[in-house]
Amino acid sequence: MKFKTHRKCGDCTACCDGRLSTTIFGYKSVGRPCHYLKEGEGCSIYKHRPKDPCKVFECGWLKDKHFKYPEFLKPNISGLLLMDWKKTKSGIPYIIAVANKNQKYNNDAVFWLLNYCNDNDLNIEFILQGVKYYIGSKEFKKYFKK
Numbered sequence: 001m002k003f004k005t006h007r008k009c010g011d012c013t014a015c016c017d018g019r020l021s022t023t024i025f026g027y028k029s030v031g032r033p034c035h036y037l038k039e040g041e042g043c044s045i046y047k048h049r050p051k052d053p054c055k056v057f058e059c060g061w062l063k064d065k066h067f068k069y070p071e072f073l074k075p076n077i078s079g080l081l082l083m084d085w086k087k088t089k090s091g092i093p094y095i096i097a098v099a100n101k102n103q104k105y106n107n108d109a110v111f112w113l114l115n116y117c118n119d120n121d122l123n124i125e126f127i128l129q130g131v132k133y134y135i136g137s138k139e140f141k142k143y144f145k146k
């Protein structure tokens, strides 16, 4: 039997805080929160937010329908925004886990992901405090060593 999750963003705003490169109604946000994000309140134009990326973006945790990622990996709990699957230009698949430079992330979540990727032979890129770490196969690490 397949179990389905019904995950919701709720009060999470991790994908609006500058970790994604977005331009919303002419306002660019790379490394800083979206112009329309109000601290403690969320999106100030929620009803009128654009379709792409606001309505269509789903982080790895949200779109995980089969409990691959536990609840504590929700971005506003773990501090890590997950994006899967990404591919290098040469076709190597990998997960990205990115923390907000100005917020703490949960070390247990990092260790959980390390174990998960190790157990399943997966590649992962961590971006923690602006520093990138590549963990996985030799070919994956070599690709980013250039």
Ligand code: SF4
Residues within 6 Å of the ligand: 008, 009, 012, 013, 014, 015, 016, 057, 058, 059, 060, 061, 062, 075, 076, 081
């Ligand atoms: S990071 Fe994921 S859970 Fe959080 S608001 Fe964005 S899509 Fe929703």
Ligand code: SF4
Residues within 6 Å of the ligand: 015, 016, 022, 024, 034, 035, 036, 037, 038, 042, 043, 044, 045, 046, 049, 050, 054
């Ligand atoms: S417009 Fe709203 S939903 Fe879209 S990125 Fe900005 S704060 Fe997030």
